[in-house]
Amino acid sequence: MEAADEERPLIHHLPPQDDEASKYTSDGTVDINNQPAPKQTTGNWRACFTILGSEFTECMAFFAIGKNLVRFLTSELHETNVDAAKNVSTWIGSCFLTPVIGAFLADTYWGRYKTIVIFLLVYTIGMLILTVSASLPLIMVVPSNSGIRRVAVYLGLYLVALGTGGVKPCASALGADQFDATDPVERATKGSFFNWYYFSVNIGSLLSGTVLVWVQEDIGWGVGFAVPMVLMVCGLVVFVAGRKVYRYKKLGGSPLTSVAQVVVAAVRNYHLVLPGDASGIEYARQFRFFDKAAIVAPSTGEKCTAARTSPWRLCTPSQVEELKMLLRMLPVWASMVLFFAATAQMSSTLIEQGGVMDNRVGPFTVPPAALATFDVLSVMICIPIYDAVLVPLARRATGKDRGLSQLQRLGVGLALSAVGMAYAALIEAQRLSLARAGAPAISIMWQAPAFAVLGAGEVFASIGILEFFYDESPDGMKSLGNAFAQLAIAAGSYLNSAVLGAVAATTARGGEPGWIPEALNEGHLDYFFWMMAALCLMNLAQFAHCSMKYRGKTIC
Structure with missing residues (x-):
């Protein structure tokens, strides 16, 4: 959990705000200069339009590839039906596996904005390679199923898979960050953002499945991949241009680290005896082994005391319960x-x-x-x-x-x-x-x-x-x-x-x-x-x- 979220007060506990304080958000978000974010000049819909635009162009590119990829592999690379179907499923799976990488980097090191920019650049390079590989038989004397072309196609595809991993988990979250969670009006508006976010995803899918698929089949694969690539470059430029009006969350600790600490601490404390469970609640007794991560081991000496208080040796009960929630x-x-x-x-x-x-x-x-x-x-x-x-x-x-x-x-x-x-x-x-x-x-x-x-x-x-x-x-x-x-x-x-x-x-x-x-x-x-x-x-x-x-x- 981000530090800003941890310190967020409940709305009904907020003290009355004076005019100066009400000019800034109260949820810990900051502007591009790392100062409290002004409400009138940052965030809200003025920031979301560029975020939705970048997501729309990313979806256009993703679905332009995914919806007709099996036809491209069978007709252009001459793969068998089974091999093409397997390769398409593997590629799509990779596109939805890489968001774990993007979410980790965004929450721990780069923040959502920087993660999106970096991964959009990788995405664009992948689209460029894919476009060139689709056009190779036209611009060079290269057989359609040559090894060079096959390598280029799959290099482009998996750079796209990597690039989408930084956009999918961060775009919607960055959009939600543009609304002050402590402001009842902005909090209600956040729900509308998610509706329009999903709508933009489906509009991108609709246009890809109609216009771009027709271009690929009737005009050429190179043009069919070049169009979404150009749109992505435009979306990236627009997204970066809006950086001054975005609200940014301060970085906090990685949730993956917290989960790993519980697992490691429980394994290290495997020899300790669990206390009796007096709760009588079935779900409280689930995964009891991990409760050992929160047991204080008996120790003597200054060095042993320091080791005992290490987060990789002793975790809080809330950390243990968070892991159990995921397991359930x-x-x-x-x-x-x-x-x-x-x-x-x-x-x-x-x-x-x-x-x-x-x-x-x-x-x-x-x-x-x-x-x-x-x-x-x-x-x-x-x-x-x-x-x-x-x-x-x-x-x-x-x-x-x-x-x-x-x-x-x-x-x-x-x-x-x-x-x-x-x-x-x-x-x-x-x-x-x-x-x-x-x-x-x-x-x-x-x-x-x-x-x-x-x-x-x-x-x-x-x-x-x-x-x-x-x-x-x-x-x-x-x-x-x-x-x-x-x-x-x-x-x-x-x-x-x-x-x-x-x-x-x-x-x-x-x-x-x-x-x-x-x-x-x-x-x-x-x-x-x-x-x-x-x-x-x-x-x-x-x-x-x-x-x-x-x-x-x-x-x-």
Whole structure:
């Protein structure tokens, strides 16, 4: 937890402010000169517009790559369907793994503003390398699948993955810093910022899935990557130009260090005997081993006393409880991993499925990656419906302010992931039946409901897990909690890559084409979708079991 947050007083304890004091924020934020931040000239929406602009351009670049990457790898680098799907999932997983690095550097060393600037520069270099690599066959006599081009492509991709790790965990947090938490008016306005933040993410995704995907397919990959690269440079310039109006949080200790100290201290004190537990509370008795980190070991001598008071030998009870809070959330986090493995199909196997369907819609030719637009539209439609219709109805039924509890919201999202996978399996079975009978290919628009259902699942689960980790994480670990939520997306993508590899290895033995061969009409992609649907149902059952036992900070 940052030092400024630790010292923040409760609003009703604040003394009456005179005119001079009211000119500055009261939450410990400072301006660019490290002086108390003036309310009239820093922060609020005047600062957020540039932050939202940089996030919008970053999302345009990220989705311009991710939505159509499987097509780029198969058509330009001539990778197999399985290899391309695995590599896409691995890359997306890396994009949501690196935020842990960005959050740590921001909280411990650089601060959020500097972290965003540095990582945006890395991001831009990655986009430049990717753009050049996509254009190599045009500007040089280089075979499309040459080793040089392959190295350049993956170097650019993973520099982008590293760059996004500094933006994703810091942009929303820096935007929230622009509102004084001790000012009731600004605190209420902060909620609007998060709405517009998520809206800018989805607008970037929508434009990437329509305009930029069309540019990539019909004009060229080099141009399709160059456009978001130029936009990112513009976003970086605008973001830096707003540095004088930003409010900055003072750096505090790293929450990762606090967690590590508890683990190390508990291991060092493993031989100590725990005192009797008189609380009688089940969750207080969980993970009792880590309570040893807060036991004062008997010692004599000045040197022993100094060692005993070391934070790596003796921790506070609050530190121990913070670690336990994180451990209690692990079963919920694990349930989300399979959910994100299912949604990862929207950038891998569903794109490959769309590639063998009839993509003519009236006078237009629809790129397979453009179907992901229905995922974005579903999210943008379902969010206001959720807030304006579902929450009031659920509130009347449950009597809870939120309508659905956080865990109930997550459960609905997990159920929708199973529905989406089952629908994709049915469509693939029908497509295979017609293809093997020599009938015309079915329309790609039959995929739209699968994307829409998975998008609705994201409204419940993807947003819900961010809210869950923010509310349930210890006060000093809110940023780390956000990074853990992003880590679930990474783990889901890695899991999808591993499952695809296992399916390819086990179903293509003895000369068989397997479930996901190069020619999908010879395989059984529908079996893969049915398997994912079954795993999603099992995951839902596991989640229901662990959610009934969950006891956290808030009533979930």
